[in-house]
Amino acid sequence: MSQRQLAMVMDLNKCIGCQTCTVACKTQWTNRNGREYMYWNNVETYPGTGYPKNWMDLGGGFDAAGDIQEGIIPNIEADYGVPWDYNFEAVGAGEQLVPNIEPTWGPNWDEDQGDGDFPNDNYFFYIPRICNHCTNPGCLSSCPRDAIFKRDQDGVVLVDLDRCQGYRYCIAGCPYKKIYFNPKISKSEKCILCFPRIEQGLPPACAQQCVGRIRFVGFLDDEQSQVHQLVHKYKVALPLNAHKGTGPNIYYVPPTEAPPKFDANGNVIEGSNRIPTEELEKLFGQEVHGAIKTLKSEMQKRKETGKSELMDLLIAYQHSEMFRLDNGYYKSLEKNKLAPIDTRYLKGKNTHKISHFKAGH
Ligand code: SF4
Ligand code: SF4
DSSP, X not given: OOSSOEEEEEETTTOOOOOHHHHHHIIIIIXXXXXXXXXXXXXXXXXXXXXXXXXXXXXXXXXXTSOBOOBBOOOIIXXXXXXXXXXXXXXXXXXXXXXXXXXOOOTTXXXXXXXXXXXXXXXXXXXXXXXXXXXXXXXXXXXXXXXXXXXXXXXXXXXXXXXXXXXXXXXXXXXXXXXEEETTTTEEEEOOTTHHHHTTTOOOHHHHHOTTOOEEEXXXXXXXXXXXXXXXXXXXXXXXXXXXXXXXXXXXXXXXXXXXXXXXXXXXXXXXXXXXXXXXXXXXOTXXXXXXXXXXXXXXXXXXXXXXXXXXXXXOSSGGGGEEOOHHHHHHSOTTOSOOXXXXXXXXXXXXXXXXXXXXX
């Protein structure tokens, strides 16, 4: 376990699915050099197939005994989708805008479709996803080369590209499918939580650019941080698929107020809620009930008294109020304070090496 842990909280009630975060990340990190198909940050519609396709069913993570589970390596063409471009220059000469290949699949192929019967009880919401910089990373445990490590100073999970041989066990072992194979260099690559920005006291590009102001960033052990308060004090921010056993450090404030359903005559069904509770339990476990209860009671308190520290925190009147990244902390780290990489690998019962994985399809 790292000495400190950076975390991000995303308030799903505020995400508008604009994909600004996706573009911020892509232009910064993944629009070149074999990473074109990768989305270190993506925003998917739930319910939906997600990215890569049906990632929740592709295994990885740990069982209750702490043993790593076998997983599937998604197929780039079928499950991620081959990126395409458009003939922009030709359009200037009067031709019609067309893609340069026949697209067959891609992220957000089913964006905004959701589930339920339109118009009476259909619904969806957005889930932005990045690597969870897990406390017990499935990717790290699966790597037979010990090429993945967790930084002591902030828990950021990184790939040591000098050690990585491109075996891709890490992709099978990650239950979130948030580590990718770069075919150009035959290595695995993933979200680095914009650590060069973080070290300068700046939030990751996805958080900095977020239009909906849904993303809070800070250290979990810093009691003054927004992430500490949302995760530990108010317990309204929950990890996604915690049962996978990796200890994710990206947390979500669950969608709290959905529109009501309509009856066959188009009248509002009072007290109804379009988002099925069992779907939220599936994503966030039983803890989701306590989180929603707290959120609703604080909303009520705010309505009645005009006051709620939690609502003020979630509203984030000033963008700068969403991040607590003490630049001085990084500056204060002595140059050689960190142990060499080899002694930073996690040790323990959950770090068995995976012996095999299912073939992709
Ligand atoms: S989300 Fe996946 S890639 Fe990221 S640290 Fe966890 S197991 Fe590794
Ligand atoms: S930029 Fe913010 S609001 Fe827009 S999709 Fe990303 S997380 Fe959601």
